[in-house]
Amino acid sequence: MKRARVAYAGAIHDAVEVRGMLQLEDGRLVNQKDVVWLPPVQPHTIFALGLNYADHAKELAFQTPDEPLVFLKGPNTLLGHRGVTRRPAACTFMHYECELAVVMKCSARHVKAEKAFHYIEGYTVANDYVVRDYLENYYRPNFRAKNRDAATPIGPWLVDVEDVGDPMDLTLRTFVNGQLIQEGSTKNMIFNIPYLIEYLSGFMTLNAGDVILTGTPKGAVNVEVGDVVVTEIEKVGKLENMIVGED
Amino acid sequence: MVNCIIRLCGRAQPYEATLNINENKLKLHNEWMTIDHFALDIPITGTVYGTLLNYKGAISKLGEAVYEIPYKKPPEAPILYMKPVNTHLAHGAPIPLPADVQELEVGAALGLVIGRTACRVTKASALDYIAGYTIANDVSVPHRSYYRPAIREKARDGFCPIGPWIVEKAAIKDPNNIGIRVYVNDVLCQENTTANHIRSVEELLADVTAFMTLFPGDVLLTGVPEGAPLIGAYDRVRIEIDGVGVLENPVYPENKSMEGENQ
Numbered sequence: 001m002k003r004a005r006v007a008y009a010g011a012i013h014d015a016v017e018v019r020g021m022l023q024l025e026d027g028r029l030v031n032q033k034d035v036v037w038l039p040p041v042q043p044h045t046i047f048a049l050g051l052n053y054a055d056h057a058k059e060l061a062f063q064t065p066d067e068p069l070v071f072l073k074g075p076n077t078l079l080g081h082r083g084v085t086r087r088p089a090a091c092t093f094m095h096y097e098c099e100l101a102v103v104m105k106c107s108a109r110h111v112k113a114e115k116a117f118h119y120i121e122g123y124t125v126a127n128d129y130v131v132r133d134y135l136e137n138y139y140r141p142n143f144r145a146k147n148r149d150a151a152t153p154i155g156p157w158l159v160d161v162e163d164v165g166d167p168m169d170l171t172l173r174t175f176v177n178g179q180l181i182q183e184g185s186t187k188n189m190i191f192n193i194p195y196l197i198e199y200l201s202g203f204m205t206l207n208a209g210d211v212i213l214t215g216t217p218k219g220a221v222n223v224e225v226g227d228v229v230v231t232e233i234e235k236v237g238k239l240e241n242m243i244v245g246e247d
Numbered sequence: 248m249v250n251c252i253i254r255l256c257g258r259a260q261p262y263e264a265t266l267n268i269n270e271n272k273l274k275l276h277n278e279w280m281t282i283d284h285f286a287l288d289i290p291i292t293g294t295v296y297g298t299l300l301n302y303k304g305a306i307s308k309l310g311e312a313v314y315e316i317p318y319k320k321p322p323e324a325p326i327l328y329m330k331p332v333n334t335h336l337a338h339g340a341p342i343p344l345p346a347d348v349q350e351l352e353v354g355a356a357l358g359l360v361i362g363r364t365a366c367r368v369t370k371a372s373a374l375d376y377i378a379g380y381t382i383a384n385d386v387s388v389p390h391r392s393y394y395r396p397a398i399r400e401k402a403r404d405g406f407c408p409i410g411p412w413i414v415e416k417a418a419i420k421d422p423n424n425i426g427i428r429v430y431v432n433d434v435l436c437q438e439n440t441t442a443n444h445i446r447s448v449e450e451l452l453a454d455v456t457a458f459m460t461l462f463p464g465d466v467l468l469t470g471v472p473e474g475a476p477l478i479g480a481y482d483r484v485r486i487e488i489d490g491v492g493v494l495e496n497p498v499y500p501e502n503k504s505m506e507g508e509n510q
Contacts, residue, residue: 045331047398071396072329074294076460109404134458136326137318139299139396143327144458149366203345204403205333 002157006035037081040158046073052215081156093132097216098231113194184217249418256286293464299326301470330407338411343504354385354471373452379413382494439472
């Protein structure tokens with residue numbers, strides 16, 4: 001099943017996809033174009049991975065890490081499908097990051113990798129923008145570069161874990177203004193999803209609804225105001241976002 | 248006497264109470280009682296953000312290292328981190344000491360509790376966005392490098408005792424000049440003042456909300472002073488912040504800190 005959260009006719013609704021339409025909880029079928037898409041999840045804690053694809057680490061001239069590079073993100077960052085993300089006027093290098101997002105089903109502590117899939121509710125697509133101009137070498141990637149308002153579009157759908165099958169063999173693609181500009185496969189993650197759940201739950205509790213953004217492959221290119229950025233993951237969805245200016 | 252907001256275990260709603268810090272008493276529904284009488288729960292509900300290196304002594308302790316690899320230059324924007332929900336702990340509840348760790352660092356921090364949505368606020372108006380103040384113990388596994396986010400060091404379960412209440416903004420005349428003390432087993436181990444902040448409360452709020460919005464109920468910790476006291480199993484740590492109150496927690500081995508927790 002594909003689930004969404006949308007604003008429609010003055011209220012917020014949970015919805016599911018039915019024959020290309022959105023069905024609200026009360027049974028109404030509405031056109032996808034008539035809703036405002038909201039993030040499909042409302043996590044307590046948002047985890048993100050840096051340098052989790054060897055080709056991306058190489059592209060940025062970093063050694064591949066020997067331990068997951070994990071950082072956290074605030075709820076201010078999340079944005080729905082077809083939203084707009086602001087590009088700071090003075091910046092020279094802001095890029096998208098197409099990432100498979102794992103949504104937790106239940107509380108997880110001391111979970112072994114081989115049991116990790118029992119703890120996953122489903123998957124969605126995230127685009128975790130970074131403004132590289134603002135990177136500093138303290139708790140890097142630091143918040144000014146990576147925790148900006150509405151700079152992490154997520155959605156459109158939360159897709160059930162059963163409908164995706166093996167999440168470690170999915171193609172990720174990013175299109176800017178219709179042109180394919182980033183392509184990779186989740187099979188090239190350095191630390192795969194079961195490992196990440198074992199790692200994180202080994203020292204802290206993950207909660208139902210928490211999200212893990214699993215990193216991005218190579219292909220980081222600057223985006224400009226007016227660009228339409230589509231991040232797409234096989235079997236999970238196609239997330240659209242537009243870059244706007246500061247005004 | 249100051250007004251404060253408390254949450255009580257077993258009650259969904261917050262309560263307004265009056266606090267007498269000197270006499271260690273709270274007045275609820277017109278009756279004064281000692282603080283120990285109340286089962287105080289975590290008073291905050293939002294996201295908790297910490298600020299790295301906001302004490303002059305903390306940055307000067309790094310010395311020339313800020314010009315060397317990996318840092319290369321001193322920090323420019325506020326360096327933040329999160330204390331996620333699994334870290335939040337009530338006044339009095341035991342801080343779990345993980346099995347793989349001998350000692351923990353105490354992070355005595357003033358918490359600014361946000362009262363209304365704060366986005367791109369100016370220094371001049373910054374205090375208007377504060378509802379009140381609280382105390383946090385920003386506990387960490389000791390770590391020397393600030394290069395990578397310290398999730399495994401700062402985000403473990405129970406690593407952010409916070410409370411015991413939120414004192415109203417009017418209780419603090421100048422948040423940039425209040426004393427902070429840490430006692431371990433009743434011995435004074437650390438003393439500092441928010442007068443040693445690099446960014447004042449107003450500057451910090453302006454510089455943080457320049458790139459990220461703080462929502463009502465969120466808490467921004469203004470930093471931890473240099474020379475963090477260390478605590479181990481069965482120690483008792485008490486943080487006093489003038490005008491805000493006293494936050495006290497014992498430290499227990501992780502497997503004894505919460506009944507019924509699976510290993």
